[in-house]
Each structure stands twice: as structure tokens, then as C-alpha cells.
Amino acid sequence: MSKPQALRVRHLKLANFRVFESLDLDFEGDIIFFIGQNGMGKTSILEAISVIALVRSFRQAKDQDLIRWGEEHYAVSADIKEDSQNLHLHAAYGLKQGRRLLVNREKVTKLADYMGRLPLVVFSPEDLEIVQGGPQERRRFLDIVLSTLMPLYLESLQKYQRVLKQRNALLQRLIRDPLMYRALDEELARLGAILIQKRREFVQNYLPNLKNYLHFISNGQDNWEMTYQPSIPEGDEPMQYLKTLEKGFEYDLKTKKTNWGIHRDRLLFHPPQKPETELLQIASQGQKRTLVLALKMAQYSYFTQVLNKIPLLLVDDVLNELDLSRRQAFVRFLQSVGQAFFTTTDLGEMHTFLREKNLAMAVEVFTLSKKEKEQNKTVVVEKLPS
Ligand SMILES: Nc1ncnc2c1ncn2[C@@H]1O[C@H](COP(=O)(O)OP(=O)(O)OP(=O)(O)O)[C@@H](O)[C@H]1O
Ligand SMILES: [Mg+2]
Structure with missing residues (x-):
């Protein structure tokens, strides 16, 4: 395979996005810093990049909250x-028009045809939730990674979610007639089986990367396993999946929701x-942070391997949070990345960082x-003169 190619944003344009009425920025460098006081809009600029790449905000904001107050689009x-x-990506959202996506100025109607063109890895303080939050946070992590890697995954997931909604609506209306469920259950089983396979495969291939980075950041101190536990263990087989849905039907009716399926999978x-002992209960704060950092670095290198493209890196406010040893690991990691965008409130922080990094890249x-x-x-x- 040829050498992985780095993607670089050369121009960024925002219109009525968060606090910005309009913003046009040109980038020549590889290391880009946004510096300003709290609440100025630094994170919003990174957020705009994440919307362009993933059609979602890494802060998990709703589209209507991204629209500048008082505007509609x-x-x-x-x-x-x-x-x-050259690649041109454009993502827009209007209260009336809904979403509009363009690739090289041509309209794209399917999300799966848009996603994955600008692979992106975000480091942000909220990442701790992946380790610390509920199971849905870890599923979201899986889904975002897999959607970037595989448009098919995203398509299946979206379909699954639509069908699940229909099924839950029937359950809520206490409809008992099994015939009403048959087509929905078959569709859930078909899509669920695909998604389980992809999740299983991913965890298997990604784990060695994760372990390497864990070892690297913690100087060999930390060693965690990551296990994928599907809600339907043999669900890779649509027949098994279907059987579980049928077996759970009475309980589903009682609880008025679908209790088995990939929406209940666990990572x-x-x-x-010791798969029964969750890290959540035993790891120290520092160990959790180390794991989060390793997860993201592993994601970066995994994207590079699989896509043969060097992703963009967004680092929101993270530099301040690292202690010395994690900072050193992070700086070493950064020696090998492509383009990276950082936010910080503190110019001093940036200088320390740049000194450590011993940069050959343009800042x-x-x-x-x-x-x-x-x-x-x-x-x-404003751009500071270099
Ligand atoms: N839809 C919106 N329209 C207008 N302004 C908004 C909108 N959403 C958020 N804001 C404003 O944008 C600012 C927050 O921007 P952002 O979070 O990007 O700041 P920041 O520079 O990253 O701050 P910090 O250093 O605290 O992280 C706040 O002042 C907030 O009131
Ligand atoms: Mg911020």
C-alpha cells in the first residue's frame, strides 16, 4: 500500500454558526492554535470542523443550537x-430546510455518501465520559469510529434505529398481534447481525493498538482489556437474533420497549x-485519563492504517489537563500526526508545549x-504574525 496521505484544511468558512456571523480562515500550517479567553468561541471553531467531517458536533449539541441566536440557518x-x-465539503442546516450536504459542490442526499471523507479524531475533556459514563457513551464511541470507517455501518445503524422506533411504538400501544411484529423483527435481526459482526471485528482489530498505547503512556503500568458484549451473544446469526426477540416479546410488552438488541450492547x-470487574469501579482518576488518551491515540493510528489517510486532529483544552508523564507521551504522539488544531486560553501553555515538541512543522x-x-x-x- 502507498504511504498514507495527510488531509489538511486550507480554508474554513462559517456562517451563522454559534457566536460567529461569518468567519473565513486560511491555514497554511500543520499546527494551528486558537487562543482566547473563556467563552470567545474557540471550541466552536473546532466544533464547526467536526460538523463538516462527521455531520455532528463532538459536543453532542443539537443542530438548532448550533445556529447563531436569532438566525434560522x-x-x-x-x-x-x-x-x-482538492476536496470541498459543505454542511448546512436550516430550521425550515433541514440538512443540506455538498461534496465538491454537488448535493449528496445519503449521509453515508458524505461521511468518512475527512477522518477526524477529537481529544476533548468530555472524552472521559467514554470510560466513566454509562454504556451508551461507549456505544456512541464505537458507532462514531465505525461510521467513519464504513459508510455501510452507518446506513445499517440508521435503518436499525428507524425500525426499532416503529417496534417500540407498537409496544407502547400494547399491540399483541405477532403478525404486526414479524417484518420489523426480521429487519432488526438482519441489520443487527451485520452491526454485531462489524462491532466484534472492530474490537478485535483495535485492541492491540489500544494495548500498545496504554503500555506506552503508562510506562507499562496499566493493562486493561476491552471486551465487546453483545446483548444477543449469538446475534451474528440473524436466526438467533430473531429467536431472542421472539422469546423476549412478553417482557417487551410488559416494559413497553425492546429489551434485546444492538442498542443494548456493552463495551x-x-x-x-476479570471481565466481571469493570474498570469503572476500580480505576483511579489518572488511570481513567490514561485509558482515554490511549483510546484516542489508538483511534488515530487505526484510522491511518485502515483508511490509509492521516486524520485531522482536534485538541480542545486538553493540554492543561495532562500531567507531566501523560503530556510527554502526548507530545511524542504528536510528532507523527498530520494537521492538528488546538484550543487553549493560555499562551504560556502553548509556549511550553511548543518547546517540548521541538517542532519542525509550521505553527x-x-x-x-x-x-x-x-x-x-x-x-x-486574527492571525498573529509568525
Ligand atoms: N447558537 C449560538 N449563538 C450565539 N452564540 C452562542 C451560541 N451558542 C453558544 N454561543 C456563545 O458562544 C460562546 C461559547 O463559545 P465556546 O464554547 O466556543 O467558547 P470557548 O472559547 O471555547 O470557551 P472556553 O475557553 O470556556 O472553553 C459563549 O459565549 C456562548 O454564549
Ligand atoms: Mg472551549
């Missing part, structure tokens, strides 16, 4: 360079040979500050 777009090729972190720094403009205070983003 946002649009974000980017010019991306991939070696000699567990645990000590080796660009943008400051965000409030300025008087036509009698209004607006956020202005």
Missing part, C-alpha cells in the same frame, strides 16, 4: 487538500481475565477577542 464548509487532490473495560496562532464593530461587540479572529 447555519452553513460550514472547508477546502481540504489531500496531497495533490467493557476490565482487568485481564500558526490565531487569537480570538471581542472588538467594537458597527457599535456592536463581536468576536474577531
Whole structure:
């Protein structure tokens, strides 16, 4: 296989996105910093990039909350360079029009035809939820990674969710007639089996990467296993899946929801040979942070391997949170990345970081500050002369 190609954002455009009425930024470098006080809009710029890449905010905000207050429509777009090729991605959302996606200025109707073109890995303080939060946080992590890797996964997942909603609606109306469920159950079993296979495969292939990074960051101290536990253990087989749905039917009616299926799968972190002991209950705060960092670094290298493309990296406010040893590991990791965007409130933080990194790459720094403009205070983003 040829050498992985790095993707680089060369131009970013925001219209009525969060606090920004309009923003146009050109990037030449590989390491880009956004510096400004709290609440200026630094994270919002990274968020815009995540919307362009994943059609969702990494802060898990709803589309209507991304629209600048008082407006009805946002649009974000980017010019991306991939070696000699150019890619233009555009994502917009309007209260009336709904979502609109363009690839190289042509309209795309299926999300699966849009996703995955700009592989992205985000480091943010909220990542701790993957380890610390409920099972849905770990499923979301799986789903985001797999959707970037495989448009088919995303398509199946979306269909599954639609069918599940229909089934739950029947259960809520206490409809007993098995005939009403048959087609839905068969569809859930067919899609569920595909999704289980993909999840299982992914966890298997990804685990060695994760263990490497865990070892690397913790100097060999930490060792956790990651186990995928489908709600229907033999669900890779549509027949088995279907049987479980049928067996659970009475209980589903009683609880008015579907209790078995990939929407109840679990991803567990645990000590080796002790799958019943969840890390959640025994790991220290520092060990959890180390694991989160390893998860994300492993995601980065996994994307690079599988897609043969070097993803974009977004690092929101994370530098401050790392202690010395994790910071050193992170800095070493950064030696091998492509383009990366950072936010921080603290210029001093950035200088320390840059010194450690011993950079050969071009650094660009943008400051965000409030300025008087036509009698209004607006956020202005300015590039510092290098
Ligand atoms: N839809 C919106 N329309 C207008 N302004 C918004 C909207 N959503 C959020 N804001 C404003 O944007 C600002 C938050 O921006 P953001 O979270 O990007 O700041 P930040 O620079 O990352 O801050 P911090 O350093 O605290 O993380 C807040 O002032 C908030 O009031
Ligand atoms: Mg922020």
C-alpha cells in the first residue's frame, strides 16, 4: 500500500454558526492554535470542523443550537487538500430546510455518501465520559469510529434505529398481534447481525493498538482489556437474533420497549481475565485519563492504517489537563500526526508545549477577542504574525 496521505484544511468558512456571523480562515500550517479567553468561541471553531467531517458536533449539541441566536440557518464548509487532490465539503442546516450536504459542490442526499471523507479524531475533556459514563457513551464511541470507517455501518445503524422506533411504538400501544411484529423483527435481526459482526471485528482489530498505547503512556503500568458484549451473544446469526426477540416479546410488552438488541450492547473495560470487574469501579482518576488518551491515540493510528489517510486532529483544552508523564507521551504522539488544531486560553501553555515538541512543522496562532464593530461587540479572529 502507498504511504498514507495527510488531509489538511486550507480554508474554513462559517456562517451563522454559534457566536460567529461569518468567519473565513486560511491555514497554511500543520499546527494551528486558537487562543482566547473563556467563552470567545474557540471550541466552536473546532466544533464547526467536526460538523463538516462527521455531520455532528463532538459536543453532542443539537443542530438548532448550533445556529447563531436569532438566525434560522447555519452553513460550514472547508477546502481540504489531500496531497495533490482538492476536496470541498459543505454542511448546512436550516430550521425550515433541514440538512443540506455538498461534496465538491454537488448535493449528496445519503449521509453515508458524505461521511468518512475527512477522518477526524477529537481529544476533548468530555472524552472521559467514554470510560466513566454509562454504556451508551461507549456505544456512541464505537458507532462514531465505525461510521467513519464504513459508510455501510452507518446506513445499517440508521435503518436499525428507524425500525426499532416503529417496534417500540407498537409496544407502547400494547399491540399483541405477532403478525404486526414479524417484518420489523426480521429487519432488526438482519441489520443487527451485520452491526454485531462489524462491532466484534472492530474490537478485535483495535485492541492491540489500544494495548500498545496504554503500555506506552503508562510506562507499562496499566493493562486493561476491552471486551465487546453483545446483548444477543449469538446475534451474528440473524436466526438467533430473531429467536431472542421472539422469546423476549412478553417482557417487551410488559416494559413497553425492546429489551434485546444492538442498542443494548456493552463495551467493557476490565482487568485481564476479570471481565466481571469493570474498570469503572476500580480505576483511579489518572488511570481513567490514561485509558482515554490511549483510546484516542489508538483511534488515530487505526484510522491511518485502515483508511490509509492521516486524520485531522482536534485538541480542545486538553493540554492543561495532562500531567507531566501523560503530556510527554502526548507530545511524542504528536510528532507523527498530520494537521492538528488546538484550543487553549493560555499562551504560556502553548509556549511550553511548543518547546517540548521541538517542532519542525509550521505553527500558526490565531487569537480570538471581542472588538467594537458597527457599535456592536463581536468576536474577531486574527492571525498573529509568525
Ligand atoms: N447558537 C449560538 N449563538 C450565539 N452564540 C452562542 C451560541 N451558542 C453558544 N454561543 C456563545 O458562544 C460562546 C461559547 O463559545 P465556546 O464554547 O466556543 O467558547 P470557548 O472559547 O471555547 O470557551 P472556553 O475557553 O470556556 O472553553 C459563549 O459565549 C456562548 O454564549
Ligand atoms: Mg472551549
